[in-house]
Amino acid sequence: MQMPAVELHVHLEGTLEPEMILALAERNRVELPYADLDDLRSRYSFVDLQSFLDLYYANMAVLRTAEDFHDLTTAYLLRARDAGVRHAEVFLDVQAHTGRGIPAAEVVDGVTSALARSGEHGLTSGLIVTFLRHLPGADALATLRELLALDAPLLGVGLCSTELTSHASEFAPAFDLARASGLHVVAHAGEEGPPQNVVDALDILHVERVDHGVRAMEDPALVARLARDRVPLTVCPLSNVRLRVVDTLADHPLRAMLDAGLVVTVNSDDPAYFGGYLDENLRQVAQTLDLGPDELHTLARNGVEAAFVDDARRAELGAEVTAWHRTLVARD
Ligand SMILES: Nc1ncnc2[nH]cnc12
Numbered sequence: 001m002q003m004p005a006v007e008l009h010v011h012l013e014g015t016l017e018p019e020m021i022l023a024l025a026e027r028n029r030v031e032l033p034y035a036d037l038d039d040l041r042s043r044y045s046f047v048d049l050q051s052f053l054d055l056y057y058a059n060m061a062v063l064r065t066a067e068d069f070h071d072l073t074t075a076y077l078l079r080a081r082d083a084g085v086r087h088a089e090v091f092l093d094v095q096a097h098t099g100r101g102i103p104a105a106e107v108v109d110g111v112t113s114a115l116a117r118s119g120e121h122g123l124t125s126g127l128i129v130t131f132l133r134h135l136p137g138a139d140a141l142a143t144l145r146e147l148l149a150l151d152a153p154l155l156g157v158g159l160c161s162t163e164l165t166s167h168a169s170e171f172a173p174a175f176d177l178a179r180a181s182g183l184h185v186v187a188h189a190g191e192e193g194p195p196q197n198v199v200d201a202l203d204i205l206h207v208e209r210v211d212h213g214v215r216a217m218e219d220p221a222l223v224a225r226l227a228r229d230r231v232p233l234t235v236c237p238l239s240n241v242r243l244r245v246v247d248t249l250a251d252h253p254l255r256a257m258l259d260a261g262l263v264v265t266v267n268s269d270d271p272a273y274f275g276g277y278l279d280e281n282l283r284q285v286a287q288t289l290d291l292g293p294d295e296l297h298t299l300a301r302n303g304v305e306a307a308f309v310d311d312a313r314r315a316e317l318g319a320e321v322t323a324w325h326r327t328l329v330a331r332d
């Protein structure tokens with residue numbers, strides 16, 4: 001029986017499947033530098049985060065209209081539902097689109113009109129706008145001001161892209177405004193960057209969850225702090241393998257993180273690029289790291305605990321997880 005899951009770390013643009021890239025290129029008459037689908041697929045081999053980001057940003061050229069963003073979002077919701085996802089908090093790199101001349105309102109309208117219909121697909125959802133860390137902090141602040149002026153229905157803000165070229169303090173004004181505006185705050189940290197980036201995300205940006213955070217394991221004092229404060233970490237196992245954060249899935253620290261008492265969740269990150277949606281991430285980690293019903297139960301409960309939902313929805317999600325775990329244990 002499929003685990004009822006919460007997905008807290010998925011970039012909508014990372015759900016842009018190769019077939020959809022070609023279809024949108026045709027619809028929008030965008031010239032692509034690929035001969036065909038096989039040629040495009042042959043580029044999906046990465047040596048690090050930046051080599052992935054280069055392709056990921058380039059492929060966004062096919063996303064031009066609100067309809068494109070709507071279709072992308074709906075396709076994700078349907079795929080997520082098939083993967084067992086009951087609640088999804090999706091990331092959107094608004095600046096990657098406004099930087100290409102697409103108005104923020106066009107992008108956000110397309111995504112939010114699709115998310116508003118999540119219930120028809122059997123799940124709940126929320127939108128987290130992720131600031132791009134390779135751009136100046138002032139751009140993040142301006143983007144947030146524009147989204148607030150548009151009254152965009154946001155759940156929160158995040159921070160992504162390369163961790164290596166800027167300091168968290170650059171983004172403090174945007175994060176301060178986000179928190180003052182009642183938005184939730186998260187940030188990618190400790191993926192390619194050192195444990196200190198996780199500390200900075202906590203101390204400077206005051207994040208409620210850390211995206212990835214796997215390199216926190218290099219710092220025992222930080223692990224103890226994250227466990228004590230029950231700061232959720234949205235871990236993305238297949239992403240970590242494809243971007244060479246770990247050598248193989250067998251080397252992934254997920255089990256060690258659980259054993260250390262960290263509030264770990266499993267997520268897909270950019271599933272169209274990394275070989276699988278949430279169900280595939282769960283299947284492969286369970287098999288490779290030999291996770292049993294108790295560990296899977298903990299992962300499912302952690303997702304419910306870490307979600308930005310109200311008490312009623314948290315109780316519903318929790319009840320689904322409890323019922324699923326009972327069936328799982330009864331079957332064993
Ligand atoms: N894994 C990742 N790390 C940082 N930024 C990203 N943007 C999309 N995927 C990302």
Ligand SMILES: [Zn+2]
Nearest residue numbers: 160188211269
């Ligand atoms: Zn990510």
